[in-house]
Amino acid sequence: MRGAWWCAIGIAIAIAVSACGAAPVKNTTLPNSTRPEWGPPQPGDLAPDFELPRTGANGTLRLSSLRGSWVLLHFTASWCPFCDAETGNLGKVADRFASRGVKVLLVDVKEPLDHWTAYAKAHVAPSVTALHDLSGAAAKTFAPPGAQPSFTERADVVLDSTLIIDPSGVIRAFILPDSAHFDPTFAAIASELDRLVGGAGGGAVASATATASTVKEPVVPKSGVVVKITPWSAGGQPGMRSLLRIGLAIDSGFHIMSNDPSKATYIATAVTIEPADGLKFDVPSFPDATVFALGPSDSIRTFVGEVEVSVFYDIAPSAVPGVRVVRGTVRYQACTTGNCLFPKTLPFDVKIEIAAPSPRP
Amino acid sequence: MQMRAVVLAFGVVGLVACGSASPPAASAPIEPKIIAVSAEMGNPHPGDPAPDFELPDDKGNKVKLSSMRGSIVMLAFVTSWCPFSKAEQPHLKALADDYAPKGVKFVAVNINEPDAGYKEYLARVALPFPVLRDESGDVARTFAPPKVLLDFKDRSRVVISSNLVINADGAIRLFALADTYSFDAKFVHVRRALDEALAQGGATTGSAK
Numbered sequence: 316m317r318g319a320w321w322c323a324i325g326i327a328i329a330i331a332v333s334a335c336g337a338a339p340v341k342n343t344t345l346p347n348s349t350r351p352e353w354g355p356p357q358p359g360d361l362a363p364d365f366e367l368p369r370t371g372a373n374g375t376l377r378l379s380s381l382r383g384s385w386v387l388l389h390f391t392a393s394w395c396p397f398c399d400a401e402t403g404n405l406g407k408v409a410d411r412f413a414s415r416g417v418k419v420l421l422v423d424v425k426e427p428l429d430h431w432t433a434y435a436k437a438h439v440a441p442s443v444t445a446l447h448d449l450s451g452a453a454a455k456t457f458a459p460p461g462a463q464p465s466f467t468e469r470a471d472v473v474l475d476s477t478l479i480i481d482p483s484g485v486i487r488a489f490i491l492p493d494s495a496h497f498d499p500t501f502a503a504i505a506s507e508l509d510r511l512v513g514g515a516g517g518g519a520v521a522s523a524t525a526t527a528s529t530v531k532e533p534v535v536p537k538s539g540v541v542v543k544i545t546p547w548s549a550g551g552q553p554g555m556r557s558l559l560r561i562g563l564a565i566d567s568g569f570h571i572m573s574n575d576p577s578k579a580t581y582i583a584t585a586v587t588i589e590p591a592d593g594l595k596f597d598v599p600s601f602p603d604a605t606v607f608a609l610g611p612s613d614s615i616r617t618f619v620g621e622v623e624v625s626v627f628y629d630i631a632p633s634a635v636p637g638v639r640v641v642r643g644t645v646r647y648q649a650c651t652t653g654n655c656l657f658p659k660t661l662p663f664d665v666k667i668e669i670a671a672p673s674p675r676p
Numbered sequence: 677m678q679m680r681a682v683v684l685a686f687g688v689v690g691l692v693a694c695g696s697a698s699p700p701a702a703s704a705p706i707e708p709k710i711i712a713v714s715a716e717m718g719n720p721h722p723g724d725p726a727p728d729f730e731l732p733d734d735k736g737n738k739v740k741l742s743s744m745r746g747s748i749v750m751l752a753f754v755t756s757w758c759p760f761s762k763a764e765q766p767h768l769k770a771l772a773d774d775y776a777p778k779g780v781k782f783v784a785v786n787i788n789e790p791d792a793g794y795k796e797y798l799a800r801v802a803l804p805f806p807v808l809r810d811e812s813g814d815v816a817r818t819f820a821p822p823k824v825l826l827d828f829k830d831r832s833r834v835v836i837s838s839n840l841v842i843n844a845d846g847a848i849r850l851f852a853l854a855d856t857y858s859f860d861a862k863f864v865h866v867r868r869a870l871d872e873a874l875a876q877g878g879a880t881t882g883s884a885k
Contacts, residue, residue: 347857348707394757397856400827465763465861474759475856495711499827619735649698 320506343479343488343507344556348550349495353461358489362388362480365453376420379484385417386480387504390454390473392424393434396491397475400499406440408501408508415512417442424470425451477504479511487511491618496549496560501648504560504626506600518675541566541649542662548641550668554632558595559665561586561624561645564599570617571647573604577615582648582658586624589591589642593634593669597627636671640664685773702732705858722848723880726751726840727818731785731808732753734798737804742846744781745782749842750866753782753816753835754807756797760837762855763861765801771863772804775870788813788832824853841869844878 328379342358351357366377390403391398403420409419420442423431428447435445448454451470458472468473475492488507489580497502512534545562561583565571572581604616624645641664648658713721720727730740741751752768754761772782773822782805786794794809810816813832820834828834837854850869852860860866 331728395829396825396828400825400829463759463763463859463860467757468759468762471759471762490764491857493855494825494853495709495855495857497825497827 337400343511344484344489344551344554345488345490345503345507345558346551346555347491347493349459349462349489349491353459355459356457356486356489358486360486361484362386362478362486363456364484365448365456367446367448367453370423370432370439370447376444376446378420381418382610383482384486385412385415385482385508386478387412387417387419387508388422388480389420390422390424390476390477392426392456392474393431393438394426395474397494397497397499399438400497401475401501402438403440403659404500405443408505409440409442411505411603412508412512413442414496417508417512420431420446422448422453424448424454424474464639477501479504479508481511492520493673496547502602502623502625506558506627509600510597511626512521541569541656542645542647542661544645544663546643546663548565548664548665548667550666550670551630552670553593553630553634553636553672555630557628557630557665557667559588559626559627559628559641561599561663562621562642563618563624563645563647564621565619565649567620568651569649570605570607570619570651571649573616573618574599574601575604575616577613581615582646584618584645584647586626587644587646588626591639591641591667594639594641594667595629600625600627601610630669634669636669639669641667680755686880687824691745700793706858708857708862708864709855710852710860710865711824711855712865713824713853717823720819720848720851721821722851724848725846726842726848727815729785729810729815729818731810731815733806733808734794737806739783739808741783741842744783744842745846746844747779747781748844748870748873749781749840750775751840752782752841753787753819753838754797755782755787755789755836756800757795760856760859760861761797762800763839764863765797765803765858766860769801769803771866774867776804778874780870780874785810785815787816787836788830821851821853827877839863839866841866841873843859843873843880845880847880849873849880 338619349357356363364377364379366375368375382660387408391402393399396563405419405421407653419442421439423446428449428505431447454473458469463472477490478486481487481490490504543564546559548557548559551557571584576583576586578638587598602622605619606614606616608614633636642662646658646660649656692756715721726741728740728742730738732738776782784803784807785806786807787810798807813830816832816835820831824833835853839852840848841850843849850866852865
């Protein structure tokens, strides 16, 4: 009898230990993620299943039929200004991850079928699977009960939100729209997909379309500023994953080399971040390059206009709350079509606020 | 039977231990936030005179913003279809019920909607102040700060669900764009600005430029 008791304890401990070990993939927690206290579904939960009619194609699609693939799921409505600004960019994300087997789904919430069909035809790329949730019933199952408590129409809660779902059907990221840090190109989500899915890193550059003829030759930069650096991070709580964004505004008429220029002799744009107490920074993730043709078989990969470098970081569970001033540098060489300026390394610093952790409910 | 209970008990203990070992989750109720328009976002911003306009209400009576000079004004931009506007509407009534008796004038501008949408907004919650109709969205456009939400092609949409507190002299005191993640449906920030404005007699202070 006593032997049986000990056996039971041993089994119980074994079960408990194996349960502890069963989370090899780290969920994404950004400042605009859903919060655990809002209730399910949350990262780590199985995504609610649905079967919805395809738009512009025959038949239906069941979410669970995509098990085995990573899925990017985005909810939209044509009248929602944030959604509308993002929809056209979803195709670029789908193209970038297509070779890694990521399926991109776009679910329209509660619009008349003919209206949505016409909108989708004009705005949704063929690489995106468009679906129609006429009643909003599927959208509702994704709305965590505590999110947007002031919304009585619960299907509206998930509008413009984005989920990453892993091949076993588990939610790994659930990001809500954040007007204060609006990300219409899905830069943060794409960086996270890179981390989670792995495989070919970096942005695909083949689809960039700019040509040298679109660049106007400037004479001298007016202010002496060629690249303006604007770092930003919302911070977070201990144990969270957060994002540092470094905006680079490149003066009109100039380009800087991308992080991966086509020749070793070109000076690649590089971002360094000094170590900071309680913060662990990932390798910076750069946007897609703009390709300029130099000749029939020669081209350079550059950044022009305003681009954003993303650096994800983990805030240690033991991190001491307070404000950290994180220092970093951006190294670049700015050129016009005819001339290059000296390479520069500009320092920046950015305040990252670590908030006090709050206890579990 | 007894053994099963033991297995179960230890299983539960084990799982609880797992839970407490993971990083602490955020659990405080989300703090309502706004996007406060600042000078870096372009004009108009606090300190600037509010762009003047004259628009009709549902009975065709024209109301001019500048005719309210001398009073603190709370100006709300709304639509019938925006979920944030919908969520705000009952609280907008409560706000007016609290502050109109203190002398604050209220006016709402419905942006760029067909008849049906405008009427739906009017019918949903009866508001005790004029809801004006900006059918083309042109008035809303004059308020949209040029350097925010650059990806919105129709600039009238930038100010949907935004709220302004305007001083007695017509200068903007607070210009609050909707923060969609930490949404302030109950006007916590507007109430704070109205309290301050009332305490200062509606005057534009040096700090507001």
